Amino acid sequence: MHPNIDTHLSKELTDEELLRYARQVLLDGWDIDAQLRLKSARVVIIGAGGLGCPSSETLVRAGLGQVHLIDDDVIEASNLQRQTLFLPTDIGQPKALTAAAMLKEINPLIEARGTVARLSEDNADELLDITSGKPDLLLDCTDNFATRDIINRISVRYQIPLLSASAIAMQGQLALFEPHLNSGCYYCVFGEHDSEAVTDERTCANSGVLASTTAIMGSLQANAALQYLGLNRNPLANKLLLWDGKLMQQRVMGYRPDKLCPVCSNH
Ligand SMILES: [Zn+2]
Structure with a gap:
């Protein structure tokens, strides 16, 4: 599914890794090979906030080999309610660097780095480190539609799979796009910003978000990423997952590629 990983697969796990990931390697349907694939994977996470914190933490604890966080924001007091990698003493510090340092502390066996920048179509080459090979997966953990559109165009241009999560109030959405397929x-799926699929221009900043919504959506995002990277399977192929925290309900809807899509139909 993602051609990169198997070609640069690490040969084996160290004793330290076997010990740390023992409960995972024991799993039915998750073995040493899955753990090695995860170890060999490189993931770029755009947005080190409410979604980026829980998803990166779970991936790093699980043994993701390389994680790179991109975010140009600094930590504010109002972030601490849901951005799980930050402490009150971090207020004023850049999110990307603080999160990367915390992830490295949580799991010294992995590589974590942060870049204080805003990803754009102009700097994508450099920020995604395309010259040293494409990342295996992009995680969209941002909170506004303009950036989501940019990340989507980058995913299609470089043919990098995109795992897109969103969280607002008590609702969330998740999808895993594979442009190379x-x-x-x-x-x-969502069309223009003002289409009906996207309800309005709400963001966490102007309409609020329950602490559990970002934690749940970040965990679901990590759950999909682990299967994709470790097991070569997309549990959301051509599906959109919708979470409703008020009703405690999850729905999965199918979608079809738009043959006339201005972003992906020419690739
Ligand atoms: Zn499209």
């Missing part, structure tokens, strides 16, 4: 893209 012509799976359709974020635009195919």
Whole structure:
């Protein structure tokens, strides 16, 4: 599914790794090979906030080999309610660097780095480190539609799978697009910003979010990423997951690629 990983697969796990990941390697359907694939994977996470904190933490604890966080924001007091990698003493510090340092502390066996920047189509080459090979997966953990559109175009341009999560109030959405398999893209599902699929321009900053919503959506995002990276399977192929925290209900809807999509139909 993602051609990169198997070609640069690490040969074995160290004793320290075997000990740390013992409960995972024991799992039915998750073995040493899955753990090695995860160890060999490189993931770029855009947004080190409410979603980026829990998803990166779970991936790093699980043994993801390389994580790179990109975020141009600094930590504020109002972030501490849900951004689980930050402490009150971190207020004023850059999120990307603080989160990367914390992840490295949580699991010294992995590589974590942070870049204080805003990802754009102009700097994507450099920020994603394309010259040293494409990342295996992009995680969209941002909180506004303009950046989501940019990340989607980057995913399609470089043909990098995109795992897109969103969380607002007590609701969340999750999808995993595979442009190299012509799976359709974020635009195919959500269209323009003002289309009906996207309710409005709400963000966490202007309409609030319950602490558990970002924790749940970040965990679901990590759950999909682990299967994708470790087991070569997309549990959300051509599906959109919708979480409703008020009703405690999850729905999974199918979608089809838009043959006339202005973003992905020409690739
Ligand atoms: Zn599309």
